[in-house]
Amino acid sequence: MRFRTAALLSLAPIGLLAAPAASQQAGTSAASRLAGAVQPNVIRAHLEFLADDSLEGRAPGTRGGVIAANYIRAQFERLGLQPAGDSGSYFHRVPIVSLTPHPTLVVATDDKADTLSYRDQYVLWSMRDEPQVQLSAPAVFVGFGIVAPEYHWNDYAGVDVKGKIVVALVNDPGLIDSTIFRGRVLTYYGRWTYKIEEAARQGAAGILFVHTDTTATYSWSTVASSWSGPQVRTEQPPTSLVVAGWLTDSVSARLLGGNLDSIIRQAAARGFKARPLGVTFHTAIRSDMHRTETYNVVARYPGRGPHGSEAVLIGAHYDHLGVGRPVNGDSIYNGAVDNASGTAAMLDAAEAFARSDVTTGRSILFMAFAAEEAGLLGSTAYAERPTVPLRDLAAVLNMDEMNLLGRTRDISALGLDQSSLGTVFRKAAAAEGLSITTDEQALIAGAFFRSDHFPFAKAGVPALSLGSGNDFVGRPEGWGEEQAADYNAHRYHQPADQVLPSFDYAGAVQQLRVVLRTALLVADAPGQPTWNAKSEFRAAGEARRAGKSAKSTPGT
Numbered sequence: 001m002r003f004r005t006a007a008l009l010s011l012a013p014i015g016l017l018a019a020p021a022a023s024q025q026a027g028t029s030a031a032s033r034l035a036g037a038v039q040p041n042v043i044r045a046h047l048e049f050l051a052d053d054s055l056e057g058r059a060p061g062t063r064g065g066v067i068a069a070n071y072i073r074a075q076f077e078r079l080g081l082q083p084a085g086d087s088g089s090y091f092h093r094v095p096i097v098s099l100t101p102h103p104t105l106v107v108a109t110d111d112k113a114d115t116l117s118y119r120d121q122y123v124l125w126s127m128r129d130e131p132q133v134q135l136s137a138p139a140v141f142v143g144f145g146i147v148a149p150e151y152h153w154n155d156y157a158g159v160d161v162k163g164k165i166v167v168a169l170v171n172d173p174g175l176i177d178s179t180i181f182r183g184r185v186l187t188y189y190g191r192w193t194y195k196i197e198e199a200a201r202q203g204a205a206g207i208l209f210v211h212t213d214t215t216a217t218y219s220w221s222t223v224a225s226s227w228s229g230p231q232v233r234t235e236q237p238p239t240s241l242v243v244a245g246w247l248t249d250s251v252s253a254r255l256l257g258g259n260l261d262s263i264i265r266q267a268a269a270r271g272f273k274a275r276p277l278g279v280t281f282h283t284a285i286r287s288d289m290h291r292t293e294t295y296n297v298v299a300r301y302p303g304r305g306p307h308g309s310e311a312v313l314i315g316a317h318y319d320h321l322g323v324g325r326p327v328n329g330d331s332i333y334n335g336a337v338d339n340a341s342g343t344a345a346m347l348d349a350a351e352a353f354a355r356s357d358v359t360t361g362r363s364i365l366f367m368a369f370a371a372e373e374a375g376l377l378g379s380t381a382y383a384e385r386p387t388v389p390l391r392d393l394a395a396v397l398n399m400d401e402m403n404l405l406g407r408t409r410d411i412s413a414l415g416l417d418q419s420s421l422g423t424v425f426r427k428a429a430a431a432e433g434l435s436i437t438t439d440e441q442a443l444i445a446g447a448f449f450r451s452d453h454f455p456f457a458k459a460g461v462p463a464l465s466l467g468s469g470n471d472f473v474g475r476p477e478g479w480g481e482e483q484a485a486d487y488n489a490h491r492y493h494q495p496a497d498q499v500l501p502s503f504d505y506a507g508a509v510q511q512l513r514v515v516l517r518t519a520l521l522v523a524d525a526p527g528q529p530t531w532n533a534k535s536e537f538r539a540a541g542e543a544r545r546a547g548k549s550a551k552s553t554p555g556t
């Protein structure tokens with residue numbers, strides 16, 4: 001792509017912007033002034049700069065990633081927003097460690113030992129920030145590996161797994177038996193990330209997941225490619241866990257001694273008991289290590305009421321995949337939709353507040369998250385080391401991939417069923433004349449747990465992640481689903497996710513207006529949003545508000 005100097009010319013100082021000043025809008029409500037300050041060409045200008053080839057895909061720790069972070073900082077400073085990062089700056093440090101594993105794995109019984117084939121039968125990585133680890137430990141099958149008091153479920157009941165390697169199924173029992181958990185809606189208990197956390201709480205030395213194409217919803221080839229390369233994570237103190245990995249369905253069936261479908265059904269029934277497998281795993285992992293750092297970019301629009309020290313966070317991740325394998329001669333993974341679009345909308349949100357000069361009871365925190373594509377690393381780092389105490393963070397509104405297809409009659413968001421924030425969002429959508437669409441497939445797939453709002457939800461902060469509608473104005477029924485499928489098949493995480501002449505910013509404007517109305521409603525409310533009674537994050541939310549550990553998670 002060529003350089004787009006015109007994109008930079010549209011970013012004039014606030015005093016030169018064409019929209020009416022707040023004093024000229026005195027007859028309108030604060031919410032209408034704020035929503036009316038959204039500018040499609042401001043979104044376009046930011047997006048076109050961030051997705052330009054010159055930023056080389058904005059990978060964390062690279063030249064392009066640094067340029068993107070400094071560009072966002074400059075926009076915050078231009079708008080007169082207060083720095084809200086480390087040490088009075090706009091930057092919040094995110095230390096990163098990358099480990100490329102080279103493992104061996106032997107399964108031993110009393111009379112024989114089998115060496116498994118790496119990538120063909122298993123993948124394994126180190127859970128320690130060390131170049132070499134070794135472990136020999138007996139194996140225990142723990143079913144789904146879940147401890148969920150609110151669902152009266154404990155797969156670890158009656159078994160001591162300290163120093164052992166647990167073998168666990170993915171998903172949760174509700175996907176097998178719709179009368180338990182949340183039925184066909186995947187809970188956080190079903191995510192492999194939760195199962196790793198729970199295994200560590202139980203004192204296990206390792207965890208191995210049972211893979212099937214059906215339960216994982218992706219093939220073994222995806223597992224092998226995803227987990228055999230560099231494993232990138234934030235620097236963290238060690239837990240009891242030494243190793244984690246996946247086993248193929250054929251290896252798992254031999255270990256568990258039966259048909260996997262039958263074993264999964266048994267594990268989903270109340271009364272399941274964990275059991276030793278009568279084997280010992282012997283493993284050694286040598287890892288190529290690389291340490292680097294990246295930064296979240298954070299600014300505050302100060303509140304002016306008794307809750308001014310509290311904040312509503314509007315965020316989006318600015319990183320993408322950088323320079324990678326060429327596709328049709330193009331090696332730059334620009335990430336225009338994912339997620340230059342969300343970052344551009346976040347910057348326009350900041351500009352809308354500054355442009356409209358709306359007074360808010362709570363502060364508005366604007367955040368560009370780093371290293372989302374590597375596993376929500378920037379948002380996780382902030383939730384673990386916040387510059388605004390989590391008890392004072394009222395809500396998180398995340399924007400990951402804006403609608404660049406045009407106007408809709410509806411809108412969606414992940415997390416509407418989790419907290420009272422869903423009611424607020426519905427009210428904001430209604431003010432814009434939009435109905436709410438529920439993405440059933442996203443609920444089943446657990447999409448709520450896969451973007452930057454989620455580390456905050458896990459820490460007890462009510463959160464939503466913005467979605468698009470499907471009912472496009474002037475388009476036939478099903479057109480939106482067709483466009484989404486085409487994007488996922490041909491552009492998602494590909495060099496083809498670049499700026500297109502077909503981009504229509506009217507849909508992104510609709511979405512952002514709803515986000516701004518939601519933020520204002522929360523900022524001016526007497527109290528913070530609350531988790532719904534059946535949410536797996538309710539206990540963490542209560543602990544957060546009580547000033548207890550921000551690391552409270554489901555099952556504790």
